[in-house]
Amino acid sequence: MRQSTYETGASEREKALLVSLVTDKVKKSGSDPQHSVEELASLSDTAGVEVIDTIMQNLDVPDKKTFVGKGKAQEIRALAEQTGATTAIFDQELSGAQVRNLEEALDMKIIDRTQLILDIFAGRAKTREGILQVELAQLSYLLPRLSGHGKNLSRLGGGIGTRGPGETKLETDRRHIRDRITELKRQLETVTAHRNLHRERRRKAGAVQVALVGYTNAGKSTLLRQLTEADVLVEDKLFATLDPTSRNLILPSGKEIILTDTVGFIQNLPHDLVAAFRATLEEAGEADLLLHVVDTSSPMRVRQQKVVEEVLQELGAGGKPTLLVYNKIDLGSEEALSMLTGGADTIRVNAFVEQDLLKLREAIEDRILGDVAHFRIPASRGDLAALVYRVGEVVEQETEEDWLLLTVRLNPADMEKTGHALETYRVAE
Numbered sequence: 001m002r003q004s005t006y007e008t009g010a011s012e013r014e015k016a017l018l019v020s021l022v023t024d025k026v027k028k029s030g031s032d033p034q035h036s037v038e039e040l041a042s043l044s045d046t047a048g049v050e051v052i053d054t055i056m057q058n059l060d061v062p063d064k065k066t067f068v069g070k071g072k073a074q075e076i077r078a079l080a081e082q083t084g085a086t087t088a089i090f091d092q093e094l095s096g097a098q099v100r101n102l103e104e105a106l107d108m109k110i111i112d113r114t115q116l117i118l119d120i121f122a123g124r125a126k127t128r129e130g131i132l133q134v135e136l137a138q139l140s141y142l143l144p145r146l147s148g149h150g151k152n153l154s155r156l157g158g159g160i161g162t163r164g165p166g167e168t169k170l171e172t173d174r175r176h177i178r179d180r181i182t183e184l185k186r187q188l189e190t191v192t193a194h195r196n197l198h199r200e201r202r203r204k205a206g207a208v209q210v211a212l213v214g215y216t217n218a219g220k221s222t223l224l225r226q227l228t229e230a231d232v233l234v235e236d237k238l239f240a241t242l243d244p245t246s247r248n249l250i251l252p253s254g255k256e257i258i259l260t261d262t263v264g265f266i267q268n269l270p271h272d273l274v275a276a277f278r279a280t281l282e283e284a285g286e287a288d289l290l291l292h293v294v295d296t297s298s299p300m301r302v303r304q305q306k307v308v309e310e311v312l313q314e315l316g317a318g319g320k321p322t323l324l325v326y327n328k329i330d331l332g333s334e335e336a337l338s339m340l341t342g343g344a345d346t347i348r349v350n351a352f353v354e355q356d357l358l359k360l361r362e363a364i365e366d367r368i369l370g371d372v373a374h375f376r377i378p379a380s381r382g383d384l385a386a387l388v389y390r391v392g393e394v395v396e397q398e399t400e401e402d403w404l405l406l407t408v409r410l411n412p413a414d415m416e417k418t419g420h421a422l423e424t425y426r427v428a429e
């Protein structure tokens with residue numbers, strides 16, 4: 001397995017300066033640069049890097065050559081010399097040429113946000129699918145930037161941004177990398193086909209599938225663990241989960257469903273990177289219901305919620321039935337709580353409170369099983385009774401002289417398709 005810096009001990013922590021360039025484009029993107037750079041600091045921490053300082057600059061457009069302005073570059077260099085920082089981590093994406101020029105100008109290793117995230121992924125990937133996906137993402141990212149990396153890698157050696165395929169493949173030519181990308185895609189297809197088969201089998205068996213989605217660190221794995229007693233990793237770190245885990249969940253009525261945990265989302269993640277994790281996220285695309293978990297206490301909550309909605313849209317899961325789960329309400333300020341939207345498709349929980357978990361199970365059940373309806377059917381009509389059993393789950397059955405009284409949790413889709421004949425026998429509440 002690839003080693004991550006955070007597993008090699010605190011004494012060897014790489015020292016880094018964070019750099020964020022606030023351009024017009026950044027301002028328009030809707031992401032708050034200050035929050036974004038704070039997130040970059042958490043990402044750096046997760047990757048095992050010690051953040052020494054943060055430098056921000058306002059510039060309408062990035063400098064073509066050095067990204068930041070000339071004067072700023074000098075300032076960063078001086079600060080690095082003073083503090084012993086050897087790496088500069090940029091919050092925005094850099095071109096190959098910019099990396100090369102920055103290496104020259106700053107005499108430091110240059111990493112950007114995407115590379116940092118990929119580095120964390122490389123350290124986290126455990127399953128074959130995860131490892132393949134990360135390598136594919138790293139190579140796809142590396143290929144167009146190849147010429148920009150030769151120097152810093154040969155000079156500065158290991159550490160963040162150099163784990164994984166970068167180390168071994170750099171000396172080889174682009175063609176070699178392209179071949180490897182093709183091969184990785186082929187292998188991934190095989191793994192994905194296997195997963196699809198598995199999922200298809202579950203679907204055939206009639207299993208209802210619910211997926212936990214949301215921003216990284218929102219509490220998805222915590223909820224999976226609390227609801228199903230699954231033994232999954234929960235950490236106050238970004239991207240604790242990379243591979244999807246599925247567990248059976250028993251709803252209050254006794255019905256069993258499958259609950260799946262997925263990789264967290266994050267802002268400013270390049271599109272091709274999202275594509276690389278498509279297979280993993282397909283779990284979300286195939287689910288009957290999504291639980292969109294939100295960290296209520298995060299100062300970036302609104303933005304995070306929006307990022308998740310956008311990524312879901314990209315994955316073609318935008319219109320799916322979704323229950324918005326406002327998690328960590330115990331940490332949310334009075335003000336934050338008052339700003340949450342209410343309504344039937346939202347629920348507020350503290351993942352560690354049993355009462356809230358019960359509420360959540362009930363809310364899932366309501367959405368999956370549909371509403372309860374009552375039917376009064378002539379006892380002689382066995383055909384209608386059979387139909388009732390097909391379109392829902394009979395919770396109660398009584399006879400009243402020549403009538404059959406049935407209390408049913410209707411499956412809205414089945415009722416729509418085949419249940420018309422029952423409408424005349426429905427008892428108004």
Ligand SMILES: Nc1nc2c(ncn2[C@@H]2O[C@H](COP(=O)(O)OP(=O)(O)OP(=O)(O)O)[C@@H](O)[C@H]2O)c(=O)[nH]1
Nearest residue numbers: 216217218219220221222235239240241264328351
């Ligand atoms: N106080 C409080 N902490 C919570 C709650 N839910 C989760 N946490 C904490 O939030 C942190 C992140 O939880 P995870 O379950 O790992 O988050 P995740 O969404 O799976 O994150 P990734 O796998 O990184 O995408 C952990 O430290 C949890 O203990 C909650 O309701 N209240």
Ligand SMILES: [Mg+2]
Nearest residue numbers: 220221240241
């Ligand atoms: Mg997780």
